[in-house]
Amino acid sequence: MSTALVESPLDASQAVFRQVVPAGEPFTGIVRKGQTLRILDLEGNQAVDTLFYNADDPEERYSATDTLRAQGNIYLSTGTQLLSSEGRVMLTITADTCGRHDTLGGACSAESNTVRYALDKRHMHSCRDSFLLALAEYDHGMGKRDLSSNINFFMNVPVTPEGGLCFADGLSAPGRYVEMRAEMDVLVLISNCPQLNNPCNAYNPTPVEVLVWDA
Numbered sequence: 241m242s243t244a245l246v247e248s249p250l251d252a253s254q255a256v257f258r259q260v261v262p263a264g265e266p267f268t269g270i271v272r273k274g275q276t277l278r279i280l281d282l283e284g285n286q287a288v289d290t291l292f293y294n295a296d297d298p299e300e301r302y303s304a305t306d307t308l309r310a311q312g313n314i315y316l317s318t319g320t321q322l323l324s325s326e327g328r329v330m331l332t333i334t335a336d337t338c339g340r341h342d343t344l345g346g347a348c349s350a351e352s353n354t355v356r357y358a359l360d361k362r363h364m365h366s367c368r369d370s371f372l373l374a375l376a377e378y379d380h381g382m383g384k385r386d387l388s389s390n391i392n393f394f395m396n397v398p399v400t401p402e403g404g405l406c407f408a409d410g411l412s413a414p415g416r417y418v419e420m421r422a423e424m425d426v427l428v429l430i431s432n433c434p435q436l437n438n439p440c441n442a443y444n445p446t447p448v449e450v451l452v453w454d455a
Contacts, residue, residue: 246318248335248419250276250453257452263445266374267430270295271422274455276334279430281394283446284414287433288393289367292322292330295425298382300324304343304389316341316391322420325388330426335419338412342392370431378427392433393418 294300306323318336394412
């Protein structure tokens with residue numbers, strides 16, 4: 241896919257919210273309708289596993305199936321509308337200096353670490369663990385049943401001619417970002433991926449920054 245990279249006119253010093261998310265840590269927050277969310281790759285090639293929910297009704301959440309079908313493409317970038325399980329637009333990607341974001345590879349888990357890598361990798365921390373920890377701390381009655389197919393921002397997961405997935409070196413670099421305008425009030429759930437076993441982050445998890453601007 242050929243993607244035109246689009247820079248943002250927004251000034252980080254004008255953001256109403258800024259928080260660095262350490263490598264391997266989760267993040268939860270509410271982005272209000274009309275606000276803009278930026279996820280900033282501070283050191284490059286860091287995978288940022290992300291889920292979105294309707295902040296007023298978490299039963300409505302990001303739908304990979306609806307999003308990919310609507311745009312006719314398996315990768316996300318500028319102009320992509322992230323659709324919900326109800327077919328509504330949750331967020332629109334308005335700027336992107338990376339150019340490729342995966343929505344097929346899913347989140348790493350104890351089970352996938354075992355299947356993909358080795359039995360002795362099962363104990364390693366995973367995005368699924370981070371998601372569940374964040375939801376427990378959010379304390380709104382959400383849990384395992386609320387985890388659906390997530391977006392892996394900055395992650396490069398090419399699809400082979402046979403329809404398989406391969407986890408390749410990332411395409412991002414220090415200072416690259418993706419920016420989204422919220423089209424409804426959304427709950428953002430992030431796992432800043434702790435994965436040490438594939439090249440998506442050069443085997444070196446690093447921090448990212450979350451920024452929000454008012455409309």
